[in-house]
Amino acid sequence: MTADRAAGRGRPLVLRNRRFGAVWAAQVLTQAAGRMFQVGAVWWLVARSADPGRGLASGAFLAVSTLPAVALAPLVAAVVSRFPHRAVLAVSAAAAGLVALGTAGWMCAATPPTAVVYGAALLLACSQAFFDPCLTTSVPALVEDADIEAATGFELGTQSVAGLAGGLLGPLVVDAAGLTGVVAGCAGAGLLAAVLVGATRFPAAPGTPPTAASTATDAASTATDTARRPLRRILADLPFIRRVLLCFTAANVFTTAVFVVMPLYTRTVLHADGSTVAALEEALGAGTLAGAATGGRLRGAPTAVGAGCLALMAAALALPGLAAARPAAVAAMAVAGWCVGVIGVRFVALFQRLVPVGDRPGFFAVMQALLGATLPVSSLVFGLLGDHLSPRTLCLVQAAGVLPVAAALWWTGRYGPAAPEAAPEAAPESAPRHEPVLFPIPSPSPAPSPAPAAEPVGGAR
Numbered sequence: 444m445t446a447d448r449a450a451g452r453g454r455p456l457v458l459r460n461r462r463f464g465a466v467w468a469a470q471v472l473t474q475a476a477g478r479m480f481q482v483g484a485v486w487w488l489v490a491r492s493a494d495p496g497r498g499l500a501s502g503a504f505l506a507v508s509t510l511p512a513v514a515l516a517p518l519v520a521a522v523v524s525r526f527p528h529r530a531v532l533a534v535s536a537a538a539a540g541l542v543a544l545g546t547a548g549w550m551c552a553a554t555p556p557t558a559v560v561y562g563a564a565l566l567l568a569c570s571q572a573f574f575d576p577c578l579t580t581s582v583p584a585l586v587e588d589a590d591i592e593a594a595t596g597f598e599l600g601t602q603s604v605a606g607l608a609g610g611l612l613g614p615l616v617v618d619a620a621g622l623t624g625v626v627a628g629c630a631g632a633g634l635l636a637a638v639l640v641g642a643t644r645f646p647a648a649p650g651t652p653p654t655a656a657s658t659a660t661d662a663a664s665t666a667t668d669t670a671r672r673p674l675r676r677i678l679a680d681l682p683f684i685r686r687v688l689l690c691f692t693a694a695n696v697f698t699t700a701v702f703v704v705m706p707l708y709t710r711t712v713l714h715a716d717g718s719t720v721a722a723l724e725e726a727l728g729a730g731t732l733a734g735a736a737t738g739g740r741l742r743g744a745p746t747a748v749g750a751g752c753l754a755l756m757a758a759a760l761a762l763p764g765l766a767a768a769r770p771a772a773v774a775a776m777a778v779a780g781w782c783v784g785v786i787g788v789r790f791v792a793l794f795q796r797l798v799p800v801g802d803r804p805g806f807f808a809v810m811q812a813l814l815g816a817t818l819p820v821s822s823l824v825f826g827l828l829g830d831h832l833s834p835r836t837l838c839l840v841q842a843a844g845v846l847p848v849a850a851a852l853w854w855t856g857r858y859g860p861a862a863p864e865a866a867p868e869a870a871p872e873s874a875p876r877h878e879p880v881l882f883p884i885p886s887p888s889p890a891p892s893p894a895p896a897a898e899p900v901g902g903a904r
Contacts, residue, residue: 456586456593463585463594465643466532469636470578471605473536476632477571478609479616480543481508483625484560486614486720489706497710500557502703502826506819507561511568513815519576528581531573533640539570540633543626550623563626570633584645610724614717677802683855684797687746687790688810690852694753695817697844700825701727701760701779704841705772708834712767719769726776734784745789746856752782753849757842764838 457464488500523531546563549555586594616624678685709719741748759778762771798806828837 456590460586460590462643462645463582463590465639466578466581466585469532469536469639470575472632472636472639473539473571473574474605475609475612476539476543476629477567478606479613480564480567480609480625480629481505481613482610482720482724483613483617484564484622485702485706486717487617487622487625488557488560489710490617490717496830498703498707498826498829499823500826501706502822502824502829504561504564505702505822505826508564508568509815509818509822511565512572513819515569515572519573522573523577523580527645528577528584529640529643529645531577532581533637535570535574535577536633536640537637538633539567539574540630540635540637542566542570543630543633547623547626547630550621550626560622567629581645607725607728610728611721614720614724618717677798677806681797684794686855687749687852688813690848690855691786691790692813692817693851694845694848695814696821696824697841697848698756698760698779698783699818699821700837700841701776703822703825703829704834704837705776707829708763708772708838712763712834713769713772715769719772722769722773723776726773727780730777730780730782731784731787732780734781734786735788736784737781738785738788739792741785741789744856745793746852748789749786750849750853750856752786753845753852756782757845757849760845761839761842764835764842767835 457467485501485504488504489497542563546555546559549559582594583591612628613625616628678688705723706720709715709723713719743751756779759775759782762775794806794810795803825837828840832840
């Protein structure tokens with residue numbers, strides 16, 4: 444028996460745990476479909492819209508696609524904690540599939556107004572805003588305690604892989620079959636994901652009478668929540684972290700504008716097709732993965748490394764504005780993505796060490812909400828600027844906006860208040876580690892996933 448179990452553990456988790464494998468496949472389908480629709484629709488708007496309105500059209504679309512995850516965060520947390528997780532996941536995926544199916548049918552019958560595309564994006568983003576957090580919360584019920592780390596790794600890795608796949612397919616499918624083909628693919632992916640989740644049995648059924656152990660755990664969690672300090676008090680006691688967060692919020696306004704600027708740059712400067720947009724998306728995503736894998740090996744204080752990465756990112760963002768060529772743009776996105784990955788790894792790890800254990804859930808939730816809220820603002824601002832300035836000028840504006848932030852971050856580490864001592868560790872080593880991204884890629888759900896009180900978001904290191 445022991446030998447069989449050990450042999451089974453040699454296989455990947457998604458193969459030896461059918462429940463988790465089915466839900467993981469549903470995650471791949473929904474996230475890849477959402478990203479494919481987002482990138483494909485932006486390219487469709489840029490390629491089809493009239494010249495005076497391209498920037499605003501694509502910027503407004505990205506704002507609509509990213510706002511629900513931030514605005515609905517309190518409602519999502521309440522729904523996920525109150526209703527069965529399988530029901531929430533299945534309904535979310537089915538709703539996305541039906542919305543996409545109806546939109547595809549409309550597009551086949553007649554050319555719908557652009558407002559229909561925006562409405563579909565809003566509804567799909569709302570569905571994904573419920574699906575992703577509920578999936579993260581469901582992991583402990585789907586796998587054994589010893590597999591929680593592996594399951595969390597699969598889940599977080601899937602977000603990157605699905606984003607890469609969706610970003611690659613979106614523009615290519617638009618060029619081959621129009622936006623109708625993208626929406627039809629999203630419909631099939633959503634409905635198939637709903638079937639996979641609906642056919643999966645979740646062991647932890649809500650409504651089961653609580654045991655003495657679970658009652659004690661709930662009481663302890665309630666006491667912890669009651670004692671948890673408000674965020675203003677947390678940030679007031681951590682001036683170093685407060686200044687760093689302000690720096691990254693400011694930088695986020697300029698860095699995330701690439702998702703508006705690059706399609707405009709491809710269309711009006713390079714005069715290229717969707718394959719170039721896909722190449723830029725893949726370069727940015729691959730660079731981010733490489734930065735996340737290598738960021739922990741760089742030596743130096745986090746503020747020095749972060750300031751250097753921001754300065755390098757400013758140079759990368761300026762390169763397409765100085766040299767109008769596809770290789771320059773692809774290289775710039777790869778370097779910018781690497782900087783994003785390095786900064787995310789170094790500073791999230793720093794925050795996990797400096798923020799007290801009891802304050803981490805609230806801190807990381809609000810941190811990600813704050814950074815995520817800059818996405819719609821950046822999309823609208825740079826989309827509007829894109830109708831009055833050339834994309835090459837916008838690249839230089841991005842670089843000019845990031846450079847002062849790099850200087851401010853360097854000053855914070857060198858001359859600002861000293862960083863506080865690391866908070867003592869109190870969380871178990873088996874807690875899942877959900878690390879938010881400091882410069883979130885605009886996906887249908889950039890907001891953090893709500894987690895039970897016993898498993899703080901941004902888990903202990």
